[in-house]
Amino acid sequence: MAGLLVIHIAAALAILWWRGRVGRRAFLVGSVGPLAVLVWAIFQASGISAGTPYVQRIGWVPSLDLTFDLRVDAYSLAYLLVIAGAGVAIFIYAARYFSDGSRVPTFAATMTIFAGAMVGIVVSDHLLSIFVFWELTTITSYLLIGYDDHKAQARSAALHAALITGAGGLAMLGGFVLLADAAGSYLISDIVSQPPAASTAVTVAWLLILLGAVTKSAQFPFHAWLPGAMSAPTPASAFLHSATMVKAGIFLVGRLGATATATADWWQPVILVVGFITMVIGGWRALRQTDLKLLLAFGTVSQLGFLFLLIGSGSAKLVFGGLALLVAHALFKAALFMVVGTIDHQAGTRDIRRLSGLRRSMPGTFWTAVAAAASMAAVPLTYGFVAKEAAFDGLVGKETTMIAAAAAASILTVVYSARFLIGAFGPHEPGQEPAGPEAPVARSALLWSPLVLAGAGIVLGFAPRLVLGLVDNATVAVTGVAAAGKLVLWPGLVPALGWSALSLAVGAVLVARPPRVDAAVGAVGTLADKLPTGEGTYRRALPALLTFADRSSGILQNGSLPAYIAIIVLVAVALPAAAVVGDLPPLTRPPGGIALEWMLGALIVGAAISLVFVRRRFAVVILLGGVGYGIAGLYAILGGPDLSLTQLLVETLAIALFAFVLRHLPGTFNEAVTARIPRIVVALTVGSFVFAGGLLANTFRGGRAVADSYLAQAVPEAAGSNVVNVILVDFRGFDTLGEITVLVAATLGVAGLAVPALRMLRREG
Amino acid sequence: MSLAGLLIAAVLFAVGTYLVLQRMLSRVIIGLGLMSHGANLLIMLSGPGPAQPPVIGADGGGLPVADPLPQAMVLTAIVITFGITAFLLALALRSYVLTGSDAVEDDIEDRRISRAKHTAEVTPPLEVHEVAE
Numbered sequence: 001m002a003g004l005l006v007i008h009i010a011a012a013l014a015i016l017w018w019r020g021r022v023g024r025r026a027f028l029v030g031s032v033g034p035l036a037v038l039v040w041a042i043f044q045a046s047g048i049s050a051g052t053p054y055v056q057r058i059g060w061v062p063s064l065d066l067t068f069d070l071r072v073d074a075y076s077l078a079y080l081l082v083i084a085g086a087g088v089a090i091f092i093y094a095a096r097y098f099s100d101g102s103r104v105p106t107f108a109a110t111m112t113i114f115a116g117a118m119v120g121i122v123v124s125d126h127l128l129s130i131f132v133f134w135e136l137t138t139i140t141s142y143l144l145i146g147y148d149d150h151k152a153q154a155r156s157a158a159l160h161a162a163l164i165t166g167a168g169g170l171a172m173l174g175g176f177v178l179l180a181d182a183a184g185s186y187l188i189s190d191i192v193s194q195p196p197a198a199s200t201a202v203t204v205a206w207l208l209i210l211l212g213a214v215t216k217s218a219q220f221p222f223h224a225w226l227p228g229a230m231s232a233p234t235p236a237s238a239f240l241h242s243a244t245m246v247k248a249g250i251f252l253v254g255r256l257g258a259t260a261t262a263t264a265d266w267w268q269p270v271i272l273v274v275g276f277i278t279m280v281i282g283g284w285r286a287l288r289q290t291d292l293k294l295l296l297a298f299g300t301v302s303q304l305g306f307l308f309l310l311i312g313s314g315s316a317k318l319v320f321g322g323l324a325l326l327v328a329h330a331l332f333k334a335a336l337f338m339v340v341g342t343i344d345h346q347a348g349t350r351d352i353r354r355l356s357g358l359r360r361s362m363p364g365t366f367w368t369a370v371a372a373a374a375s376m377a378a379v380p381l382t383y384g385f386v387a388k389e390a391a392f393d394g395l396v397g398k399e400t401t402m403i404a405a406a407a408a409a410s411i412l413t414v415v416y417s418a419r420f421l422i423g424a425f426g427p428h429e430p431g432q433e434p435a436g437p438e439a440p441v442a443r444s445a446l447l448w449s450p451l452v453l454a455g456a457g458i459v460l461g462f463a464p465r466l467v468l469g470l471v472d473n474a475t476v477a478v479t480g481v482a483a484a485g486k487l488v489l490w491p492g493l494v495p496a497l498g499w500s501a502l503s504l505a506v507g508a509v510l511v512a513r514p515p516r517v518d519a520a521v522g523a524v525g526t527l528a529d530k531l532p533t534g535e536g537t538y539r540r541a542l543p544a545l546l547t548f549a550d551r552s553s554g555i556l557q558n559g560s561l562p563a564y565i566a567i568i569v570l571v572a573v574a575l576p577a578a579a580v581v582g583d584l585p586p587l588t589r590p591p592g593g594i595a596l597e598w599m600l601g602a603l604i605v606g607a608a609i610s611l612v613f614v615r616r617r618f619a620v621v622i623l624l625g626g627v628g629y630g631i632a633g634l635y636a637i638l639g640g641p642d643l644s645l646t647q648l649l650v651e652t653l654a655i656a657l658f659a660f661v662l663r664h665l666p667g668t669f670n671e672a673v674t675a676r677i678p679r680i681v682v683a684l685t686v687g688s689f690v691f692a693g694g695l696l697a698n699t700f701r702g703g704r705a706v707a708d709s710y711l712a713q714a715v716p717e718a719a720g721s722n723v724v725n726v727i728l729v730d731f732r733g734f735d736t737l738g739e740i741t742v743l744v745a746a747t748l749g750v751a752g753l754a755v756p757a758l759r760m761l762r763r764e765g
Numbered sequence: 766m767s768l769a770g771l772l773i774a775a776v777l778f779a780v781g782t783y784l785v786l787q788r789m790l791s792r793v794i795i796g797l798g799l800m801s802h803g804a805n806l807l808i809m810l811s812g813p814g815p816a817q818p819p820v821i822g823a824d825g826g827g828l829p830v831a832d833p834l835p836q837a838m839v840l841t842a843i844v845i846t847f848g849i850t851a852f853l854l855a856l857a858l859r860s861y862v863l864t865g866s867d868a869v870e871d872d873i874e875d876r877r878i879s880r881a882k883h884t885a886e887v888t889p890p891l892e893v894h895e896v897a898e
């Protein structure tokens with residue numbers, strides 16, 4: 001399983017290695033990744049569907065409980081098949097869609113990594129590795145959307161997507177940590193089997209995780225990034241909008257939905273409301289687009305809203321319908337995006353006001369679009385209809401408002417599906433310059449890739465059994481109960497059929513009267529435009545965000561070394577202080593110390609404080625010596641004659657060095673110290689912290705087992721009576737070796753720095 | 766541990782910090798040296814106070830035997846500190862020879878960043894079809 005991820009990375013590296021020669025065939029190299037996943041999933045399908053998840057654990061730092069846990073159950077398997085199936089078709093399509101260009105291989109490599117990251121999300125069992133893959137899709141999608149970096153539209157769309165999904169990802173990480181903390185495990189399988197008890201922390205965790213999913217899956221009010229993301233080259237849009245990226249959020253709410261519903265009673269209502277609003281807004285906005293791709297993008301928003309509320313609800317019947325619809329959506333949406341790509345490729349535009357005569361000149365593409373759009377509109381005899389029936393069936397018996405809202409969105413879907421077909425293949429609008437294909441479509445992947453996916457949408461309509469087991473087992477995997485749902489071409493006279501028929505009928509009536517519909521859409525649209533939109537809010541918020549970033553980095557990264565050191569020092573004080581403050585034990589008061597200590601102390605403190613005030617550099621040398629020799633005296637009192645001697649020796653050497661260097665520098669310090677007060681405050685803070693820390697350490701000073709064992713073993717094991725020496729050269733001999741190495745390195749450094757400097761000084765005379 | 770020793774260490778740290786926060790490299794080095802003295806002293810203070818050397822068979826005159834472990838650590842620290850001081854002094858000398866000043870100036874690149882004003886790239890909103898009445 002981990003090997004599949006490695007294959008994606010290897011394919012991407014291979015593309016980059018041969019980027020000079022590979023050209024657009026890079027996508028064929030990249031398709032090895034999804035292809036391997038597809039083959040693997042098909043071979044594992046029977047075992048996993050039988051209820052035995054495929055589990056793999058790779059220890060990374062096992063002692064810290066850091067492991068790379070992969071777990072593929074039926075739910076993950078459904079996503080794997082969707083990702084890989086759509087992936088293979090789209091990669092092959094892309095290899096024909098692009099012309100050979102110098103940047104195409106890099107794009108292909110990015111898309112391969114993106115596909116691998118998506119696989120990583122659905123197979124990870126560890127929350128943190130989900131997060132890592134999640135952010136990897138954010139980064140790679142940024143690169144994919146912003147591929148046409150000479151276009152301002154693409155750059156700003158890429159930034160929009162990265163900011164929204166990136167911020168959501170960070171919120172999600174916070175939620176993951178809180179959730180894992182409450183549940184006692186980072187493994188989703190553990191959290192699902194033993195859910196954490198309801199608490200404020202868990203509520204916050206669910207909210208944050210929901211935020212991550214809502215942003216990633218482009219749900220209201222964060223949906224605005226997705227239509228912009230269609231600035232990506234069409235194959236990437238097809239992949240991002242159909243099978244990946246936006247499905248990540250849906251995957252997550254589906255995976256955790258049942259657990260969340262059990263521990264937070266607000267989860268299901270929130271999911272439903274968010275989903276319904278997204279569904280209606282997306283469908284409505286799709287009606288007003290003249291760019292085929294933008295029309296599809298808003299359609300995606302609408303479909304995602306439906307999938308989000310179904311799969312995230314945690315209720316078995318809804319999840320069943322949602323997963324059936326997920327498969328349908330991947331098939332028709334990928335196909336339709338590729339159809340738009342083919343039209344754009346051949347006709348040079350995708351403006352529905354200009355496209356004309358495509359039905360005759362591109363018959364294969366036309367019928368592909370018909371099949372896919374029919375599935376999208378849930379016309380009977382398509383798999384889209386079968387899936388939507390299952391979804392309606394799940395909603396029947398819930399509140400009527402819910403199913404009415406779903407029906408309303410379905411009506412919009414019928415209308416924008418028709419708008420897509422008529423716009424793309426019907427006549428051009430009067431007053432617009434007509435555009436048609438400049439060359440006939442070759443019988444290539446431009447034709448076949450979408451055709452295969454759209455065809456699958458029809459075949460599955462007649463043979464829904466092929467996906468029934470998959471959807472059923474996936475539902476059981478996340479909700480624990482079988483939905484007893486049906487996937488059939490003719491459901492019989494059930495309420496769900498009534499709702500489907502109603503949606504189709506009203507949709508058909510609206511489609512049949514385009515002028516009136518357009519007028520109504522225009523009238524309502526004028527009103528709706530007055531409402532704040534997601535894009536507008538983002539546009540207003542962005543300058544504020546940038547100003548905030550400028551201000552905060554201006555404060556934190558101001559270029560002043562003293563400021564940086566002050567921040568480091570204060571953080572080093574604040575963190576441990578914050579950890580102990582609040583439950584401080586009563587501190588024991590240490591003995592005052594003998595007279596000699598106080599005398600030496602007076603010498604050291606006096607010399608140290610004078611160091612602040614002296615202006616002449618040579619006075620510095622003398623004062624420094626005073627401190628050092630004083631310390632040596634203290635060591636002697638504390639029972640360390642070796643230390644005392646070493647300190648004397650080293651201090652003498654250091655004074656000599658200082659004297660030597662200061663000789664070359666100006667005789668006095670001639671800087672005016674500004675901002676004295678803040679520096680003094682920081683210094684006093686550090687001093688008090690050390691004092692308090694010392695008292696605290698002294699309170700907890702226990703035995704000295706290590707010292708006693710060294711004392712006992714010095715003579716028998718090392719035949720030495722000076723225990724400090726024995727420790728340095730025998731017990732901890734290798735540490736001393738390390739110390740010597742440091743000294744050698746320092747000596748080399750000194751020689752390298754000082755010798756040329758002295759030579760320069762001498763030359764200057 | 767004695768109160769006297771702890772006070773000395775605290776003062777060494779405070780003065781050391783104050784000097785490290787200056788711009789003159791030679792003062793920064795002195796500050797670091799003072800802080801090192803303070804740290805070494807703190808480690809030594811974990812012992813019993815006035816004590817006899819940890820030498821087997823030595824006559825301590827009734828004092829407790831000092832803890833050899835902090836002594837071994839501090840001995841290493843003294844030597845390493847010396848190495849670092851020597852290195853920093855060489856660095857200061859080099860810097861003075863090259864720039865003619867002992868002071869650390871603000872990083873120009875950082876200062877430019879801190880004064881930068883980034884503006885959002887405003888793109889036309891996504892096209893919305895105005896349906897004819």
